[in-house]
Amino acid sequence: xxxxxVTGIGEVESIVKKSDAARLEIRCGKTLEGIETGDSVSINGxxxxxxxxxxxxxxxxxxxxxxxxxxxxLKKGDKVxxxxxxxxxxxxxxxxxxxxxxxxxxxxxxxKTSKGYTLDISFLAGDEKYLVPRGSVSIDGISLTVAExxxxxxxxxxIPHTLENTTLKLKKTGDYVNLEFDTMAKYAEKGKSSGSITxxxxxxxxxxx
Numbered sequence: 035x036x037x038x039x040v041t042g043i044g045e046v047e048s049i050v051k052k053s054d055a056a057r058l059e060i061r062c063g064k065t066l067e068g069i070e071t072g073d074s075v076s077i078n079g080x081x082x083x084x085x086x087x088x089x090x091x092x093x094x095x096x097x098x099x100x101x102x103x104x105x106x107x108l109k110k111g112d113k114v115x116x117x118x119x120x121x122x123x124x125x126x127x128x129x130x131x132x133x134x135x136x137x138x139x140x141x142x143x144x145x146k147t148s149k150g151y152t153l154d155i156s157f158l159a160g161d162e163k164y165l166v167p168r169g170s171v172s173i174d175g176i177s178l179t180v181a182e183x184x185x186x187x188x189x190x191x192x193i194p195h196t197l198e199n200t201t202l203k204l205k206k207t208g209d210y211v212n213l214e215f216d217t218m219a220k221y222a223e224k225g226k227s228s229g230s231i232t233x234x235x236x237x238x239x240x241x242x243x
Contacts, residue, residue, distance in 0.1 A: 035120045036076045038128035038170075038177025040200050041065055044077070046112045047090045054097030058082070058105065061090045065116045074133070076117040078201070079175030079212040080105055081133025103135045104174075104210050113201050115175040128177025129170040130217055138210040142187045144202075151192040152181075153202070155211065164215035172214040176200050 047059040060077065062069075069075065069091060073084050077093065080103050086092030100106040108114070120126070139161075142154040155173065157165070165171065165188050169180050176196065182189040197203045205211070 036081070036117050036131040036133055036175070037120055037124075037126050038079075038117070038131045038172050038175060040115045040117055040176055042116045043199075043201060044091075044114045044116045046108050046110055046114065048110055049108050051100075054100070056095045056100055056105070058093045058095055058108070059090045060093070060114060060116075062116055065118060066091060069118065074119040076115070076119075076131070076133050076175045078104060078114045079131070079133065079172050079214055080135055081119075099135075102137060103212050104138055107210065113204060115201050117175055129172075131172045131175070131177060131214060132217060133175075133214075135212045135214050137213060139213045141205055141207055141209045141211060143207055144205060149191075150194055151197055153178075153190040153192055154187045155190070155213070156187045161215075164219040166219065169219060170216045172212075172216075174201060174211045176202065 042063050042065040044060040044062045044065065047061050049059070050057045058077070065075070066087070069084055069087060071084050071087055074081050075084060075091065075093075080099060082093040082095065084091050085094050095105055139158070140156045142156045143152075144154075145152045162183060165180050165183050167180055167183060171178055171180055173190070178190045180188050181191045192202065
C-alpha cells in the first residue's frame, strides 16, 4: 500500500520489452536507500516489485500491467514519480493507494491561475460513479483531491509545491496519466450494487482496525 505522497522523482535508465513483458531500470536517488530485492515501489502509481538493485532499481513488468498503464510509453531519460511502500507506523498524509491502476486517462488541460494551477482530466463513461467532489484520486501516483466534476472531465486544483515536486510539471495537454480511483469509492459502489459493506470488508481492506 501507498499514500500517494511522492518521495522522489526517478529517471528511466533503460526499458527492454520482450513479447508481452518488459524489464525496467530506474535511477532512484534517495528512494534507493533502504530498499531491498522483493520490496514494492510505486512507479507513476504502479506497484512494482524490485528484482534487482545496484546503482538503480530493476523491475519486471508483466504484459497486463504494460497494457493497462502508461509504463508502456516510457523511454530512456523519462522522469517518473516514486514512492516507497507504506510501513507500519508511517504517517498517512494522502490517502490509501493500492498501486493497482484502473487505467490511463488524458489530460484535457493544465492551466495556470492566480492561485496556482488547475488540472483537467478527461474520463470515460462509468468513471463518474467513483468520483465525488472533495474525494480522493491518484494521478500518476499522486494523491489529489477532486475539486469539480463536469461533463466528460474532472478538475483538480494544484498548488505550486505539488507541481514542482512531481512529474506533473512536465505534462501537457493530450498526455496520458495513470489513474487509480479511491478504494473506498470502489467499495461504496460495490456495496450500493450488492447492498452491503460490512465491517469485515473494511477490516480486510485496511480501513478498520
